[in-house]
Every structure is written in structure tokens, then in C-alpha cells.
Amino acid sequence: LAQICTIAVDVMSGDHGPRVCVPAALAMLREHEHLQLVLVGAADDIAARVRADGCEDHPHLSIHPATQVVAMDEPPREALRRKKDSSLRQSIELVKAGRAAACVSAGNTGALMAMAHFVLKPLPGVERPAIVSALPSTAGHTHMLDLGANTVCTAGQLFQFGVMGAVVASGQAVLERPRVGLLNIGEEDIKGHETVRDAHRRFAASGLNYIGFVEGDDIFSGEVDVVVTDGFTGNVALKTIEGTARMIGAVMREEFTRGAARKLMAAAARPALMALKQRLDPRQYNGASMVGLNGIVIKSHGGADQTAFAYAIRTAAREAARGVPARIVEELRREDQALEQQVMQAES
């Protein structure tokens, strides 16, 4: 981060609320001198926690009061109507007002999506905002979208996801031309449904670094940087990854603690086990981005601990520094113009 960047942090939401979110924010503040944070929520509670941490005079810290909290199971429609002074809503409003470059919340996904959509509106040219996140791969990480915002998508929407995903992926690493792949199934005779085939043609005609269809196991291969799919398939894939990793972890724990001899071995293997745990730590992938909106909104896992929530704040700072929304508008415009030219050339 080269210049000061202000992030609004909803510290009231998630399973743990201010107990976890405030210390995570303060830790980030101490580590990153260019970061400026606005903690949004119950002002007295937050101020007390900030004081307890000795940060009350930090020049890059302010508190923005919000009297309500959106419950984790609150229907988004209700939250939209009744929770105008919630920490979640106010964090988004700070972005809308230009007082923060991005916001972060561990709140209820549906409510966050609904409020962000309502307050910030989609970017010009964007049909549907989508949820994108980084996932671990054997070589660094892969971005996947949509992870659940749109259960049914058109080919054109899938294409836009690809453009947006490429902007996010190139913003998070040195990748100048991220490799974009379209998720499909590999059985020979049955290469996907019509929407996927139509999207494939649109991608192939684009200026993106499109590598074609990819399958579920390619997400981790290191051979693709952006995996595009509809929100139904993407959400199922995401949860399936989490479930598989959790199951393997559970079986591992069982096998490494079965009896005294095994426990001793596990102690000996501790360096390798710890390194393994660290490399696959899902917390470092916390922070999904709602791309395609006129502002940056980062969704943290509801159950995020301090380390995980700090990662979500980092994701927000990165996207803000790269100016992701403006770049999305630019890239979509470029693609539209290129398509128009192709059509005109074909006609002449």
C-alpha cells in the first residue's frame, strides 16, 4: 500500500462481533502504516476496547457510531427495511459517501449483498454483481466466481464474471494477464449445457487470456488463475472444498492420536504438521469480494477469528489500492468496444 487508504470496518457483525473484530482491526492498523480504519458500531463499546488496547490516540483510527446490528439469521428484506442504522448498513454508506474506499463485514451474506446492491448500485455496464474469493492452489491461489450471488446466469453474465475476476486476480498478484477458465464437466459427449457453450464462444472472442473449459480439479492445479461459473455451481464447489478439507483434517487428527505411540509420532512430526496446517490455513483466504458494485465490499466468514478477520481487512485494502471498480468499468468497456468492432468487421 503506497498511499493512505481508508477502510470502514463493521465490527459488530459475525459470530463474535467486537470481541474479535476490534482487536483484528487494531492489529492491522499497527502493522500497516498506510491503513486508515473507521470502526463502525456501538461507539462506547468500541471506544472502551480501543482504550483497553492503548490505541485511543492512533492518528489513523476513528469510530463511526451505528446503533443497530443485523442478526446473522435476519431476512435480508427485513434488514434492508429496518436496519438503516446498523453497523453493516453504515459501513456501506461510508463507502457510498466517499468517506471510505472499501468496507468489510462478517455479517449475514444475504443482508450484506442486498444492502450493498441497494446502496452502492451496480457499476455502469455490469449486469450482475458477483462474489469472488481466492482459493488455495498447488501454485499460489486461484480466484473463483460467482460463489453464490446468482444461482442462474446467462452466458453474457458469465463472461462479465470472467472480466471482473481477471481484474481482481491481476490486482492481487503480479499476474498481468490472468488465465481465465470456464468451469465445465469433462465427459466426452456431454460438454456442458448451452449457457456454458455460449459463454465459451464469447470468451474465445475476447481480449482475455482465456484458456477454455476447466474441470473441478483444475481449480487447484495452478494452471488457471480465474475460474468462472454460476453462483449455484460455485457455491457448491466452495462448500465441497471446505467439506473435503475438513473431513481429511478430521481423519488425520483421528489417525495421529490413536493410542500413545501414535501421539508420540505426531509430536515428532509436529514441524511438518504445523507447516501443512499453515499452508492450508483457510483463514488466509478469508475475505470474499462483492465485485461489480460501485464500491468495494468485502465479506468475511461469519465465524472468522482475529487472524481471519484481519485477512479480510487486508483484502479490502488491496482492492482499494488497485481501484478495482474503476478498472472493471474500463475493462468491460474495452471488451464491448472490441466486440462491436468485430461485429462491424464481419458485416463490412
Next chain:
Amino acid sequence: LAQICTIAVDVMSGDHGPRVCVPAALAMLREHEHLQLVLVGAADDIAARVRADGCEDHPHLSIHPATQVVAMDEPPREALRRKKDSSLRQSIELVKAGRAAACVSAGNTGALMAMAHFVLKPLPGVERPAIVSALPSTAGHTHMLDLGANTVCTAGQLFQFGVMGAVVASGQAVLERPRVGLLNIGEEDIKGHETVRDAHRRFAASGLNYIGFVEGDDIFSGEVDVVVTDGFTGNVALKTIEGTARMIGAVMREEFTRGAARKLMAAAARPALMALKQRLDPRQYNGASMVGLNGIVIKSHGGADQTAFAYAIRTAAREAARGVPARIVEELRREDQALEQQVMQAES
């Protein structure tokens, strides 16, 4: 297996052909006295391998000649037209003729599906055959379908998958009323698309032990026995599971062999690592079933080794012993009648 059951084994297909398939079949024959196998393919080659293994006089072994082999990348349409004397086609024909209760092949999925569909035809009442397989879970295993036969499915088809999956799951364990779940995404406001919601209502009104919507990570939770989804989502989920497990395995190998000290620790932890490997060994889940056809067809992974291919033969024998196709017809009929009654009661 209480009574003799005959399985036709295509020993020519897959990445390894007779070199792996013949020994796998002979090993199964030695282990299971009620198994009767017909090895289908190049008669001379098979006979030589059987002799080399000392099995030429085995009373439960016969060879059925087939002069052609379907290539792993052969278009299904071509295979259907030109490979009538292939080991794959002839294995299915043996089932059709009633000379085998089931067949097994490691061949090209598209060709196997096309030929099985053409030769055996769907069971009365079945709209679409589907691919089902067992997957590991923390408590035994879970069946999932469709894994790729139907990219787009109606609610009624999803419901039939549930009925068929329940028959297969109750056939493979002591589960008398397998718990059936419908795969969906969990974001609060956006509980899936219309097809899934329609299927949900059909399931809820059925005689199945339906537990409602499940998410990707529930596949492994041990709280559901049959996970129902369309073939697109199912295939993506399956490949994602494989990819996740492979990535974790690769990272584990790296971390346990990083330097001499780590290698020594890995040697000490060998019992735990071996137990882990065995519990998660994907080979024991080899053998996907094409359910809904007038006959039992089991698809082995193309790359299956001897152990994995033997598991596929075992799956075939189990389904044959349980009479899966007849039970599917019966259960579908029962569900149709129950639905009719409900409609009549609602009208009167």
C-alpha cells in the same frame, strides 16, 4: 453374496486394459466363491493371462470373445456405430441377453453411457438414467447422483434420482431408509433456483426419508446418505473433491519430505500416515453405477489399478445380488401411486 452371480467384465478397456483388468478379475474370483465371471475381449490374450495365473480350470470363469476395443477418446456416436464387437458393447449385450447380471468396464464414459442406453434402454417409468457413486464421509460413505449423465435436469428427474439413489444406498449397507438430501446453496435469501425448489416440494411429499436441502460440505458430514443434484453440479462437485484431496496430498508429501529431519519424522509417523492413506484411499470407491437402465452397468475409473478395478467388480456383484433395477421400478411405482392418491384426496 449368498447365491451365484454372473458378472461380465470388459477386460480390454481403461488405460491399462487386460494387464490390469484380468488379474483384478481373477483375484476377485479367488476371494468370492459365489462370483462367476465372464471376461470379455481378445480371447487368446485373455486365455494366456488366465493360464499364466493358473486359473484356466476355474469352474466360475469363462471367456467371451470380442474383437474390437473402444478407444478412450473415441466419440460415443462413432463407437455406437462401428464398435459392435467391442469388449465394451459385448459386455453390455451379455447383460441384455440375461447371460450376466451386471457388467463392468473401465472404458470411455461417453461410449459406455451411449451403448448402455441404446442396448439396455431405461427402466419403465425412468425418465433419465443417472450416474451414482459412493463417496467417503466421516461416518462411512455417502452416495451422490447425478455425477454427469444429465447436465440439465427437471425437478421430476431430480426426484427420480433420489428414489434410485435410495435404492442403491439401501442395497449397499444396512440402511433400510437412507436419508436423502437435495444439494442446494445456503445463502439465506437465495435458496437455490426454481427447479431445486420444485424438486424439494416433490421430495417432501414423498415416502422417502427426505431430510431437506444439504450443502456441499454436508456430503461428508455423515448426516446424509444420498445427495441428489443435476449432472453438471454433481460432476463439478466430484472433480472438486478429487482435486482438493489431491492438493492436500501433494502439500502433505512436500512438507513431510522437506529435508532429512522431516523425512525421518515421516518415517516415524508411517503407521498414522498409512492408516490415513488407507482410510481415504479413493480406490475403494471405484465403480460408479449407471442407474435407471434395464440392467446393471458399472463404470470403473479409466486409470484404475488392480485394487480399484476389483472394487468396481465388487460394486457390480452387490447391485446384482440386491436386484437394484427391479427395486427401482417398484419404488418408482410406489411413489407414483402415492402421489396419485394424494392428488385424488386433495380433489375429493
